[in-house]
Amino acid sequence: MDRQRVRTGTDETQAATPAALLETMMLIRAYELKLPEIGIKMVCTSVGQEASAAGVVHALAAEDLILTNHRSAGHLIARGADPGRMLAEVMGKSTGYCKGKSGTLHISVKDLGIVLTSTIVGGELSLAPGVALSQQQLERPGIVACFFGDGAATEGVFHESLNLAAKWNLPILYICENNQWQAYVHRRETMLTDHISTWAAKYGIESLTVDGNDVTAVHAAARVAADKVRTARKPFFLETYTFRMHGHMEADDLSYVDREELAAWAAKDPIQRQTERIVREGLLSAEDVAQMETRVRSTIESAVAFAGSSPYPELSELTTEIYA
């Protein structure tokens, strides 16, 4: 897959093509499914949520900044991160984006505008206003996209973040990936409402909920949302309503998940939906899709080879980069 093409496909004036959205989702899925296959199970995947990552990130401009969380592979890949360097980071190798000091949980890639990834649920929400304040104060054009889940919305700092962003007119696109699961607890056990977007209105922030398993819908909504933040220079709240198809982490057997609910969401698989749409509309042939799958597989195999053959950090790295 041509990484550079994905990156430039995020031009704010131009929508990503349906095929680019599909290929991004395929690559995210292939990357995340590869992890347990090669024995990496202490990792939080976004299987089933790929449309949210692909649709939103492709709606951002190159100068925009992204804050994400422990379930970040989709956001990273959609932004054009190299799966090889991501996997190397997950494996604790020196060629990883954070030199192996992050591991899977908090991968940042400053060069791609993916900043300050925090695994503390709500951490991204606490940092986003400051990043947006820099954009505002230093008169930079980019907006700030902050990805979090329904679990983070129950943290106190969620409310502090929205309130401050609204009051200070900070250019933040909040993206709540409402995937129904907060670690091992279903969302319905933790709140009275189905949607987080309704909360945003109370802080004076315009909001929208979109089918998070429909990449076309997510992308269209995210383009509108990002444009609003960019032009109005104030926050917008986008909720992508979706479902976490795997466990809190890969080592989790999902024994606590309602089978019927899982099956209902499996029927709404975003990759399958987009593939069917593209073929139905004649944008790609079945053969084109098969070629895409082959390309993605090859990218992931290269990534595994790169990460596997990469060295671990020198032990002297233990106490470097603590202070600037």
Next chain:
Amino acid sequence: MPNVSVQEAISQALTEEMRRDPRVLIFGEGVATKRYDMVKEFGAQRVRNTPLAEGIIAGTAAGAAATGLRPVVDLLFSPFLCFAMEEIVNSAGKLRYISGGQFSFPMVAMALTGAGWGVGAQHNQNNEAWFVHSPGLKVVMPSTPADFKGLLKAAIRDENPVLFFTDIALAFESGEIPAGGEIVPLGKAAVRREGTDVTLISYAKTVHSCMKAAERLAEREISAQVIDLRTLKPLDEETILNAARKTGRIIVVHEASRMCGVGAEVASIVAEKAFASLKAPVKRLTGPDAPAPASFPLEQAFVPQPDAIVEAAVQLVEYGQTVAVRNLPDVAVAK
């Protein structure tokens, strides 16, 4: 040299640094209300009031610091730092390392602490050691107006997150400060008084107690050296060890509680690296492991006082000259 209060010294440092560097800004609860002259000079964008929510204040500072600004935040009283621990410890302190050095966090978080105003335990806790124990942070706690100014300027120019504690009892004290914009480097202790028999190591308000104790000791022909640590992290190990090798008798004095406090670290450094120089055990005089009381006499009893320091110093000097050493009091009580 002009005589200025600690409050004025802090204001001067902030103003001078904001004039020098347009990336410096200050925000917090009541900052713009209390520093209206700074709002007038620098504008409402750089001097901001915030909601009364320490978590988002500190988080906003960390996010801004990592992306090009140099924020100073006022979090008022040190126990309120509990609401900001996530952002200071997990974000500002760790995200540089975690990211493989991709980000830095040039920010200062200010808080008041210590006995003196009778504000009680939820507005007063000497929790500076918590931050000393957390990676990626620096911790400053000055004792003189000149140091408040010079260390705050250094903290603002530092590329790392700095906790800047103001001892409540010193907030309105006055003293001479150099007329220029002298920087006091982080990580350098100050020898406040030279002496040869015993070294009193302290920081913040108890430095002044040590100075009084040293005067009284001089009357008894005991020569006490007084060291003001000023910066608790990085700790000035060299000055501590030089003192241990010079006098061989060390008393560490601070208001924070004893266990795992800064005094424990000083004592360990001396034991590990200057053991052969010691003529007596290292002694700590600290506040008790108790919440800070509001009642004036209890609050004063909480703080190590000069008389107790004198008594401890005399006993260390007599150590080995008497048959047995009495157990020294753990907690200094006002007399």
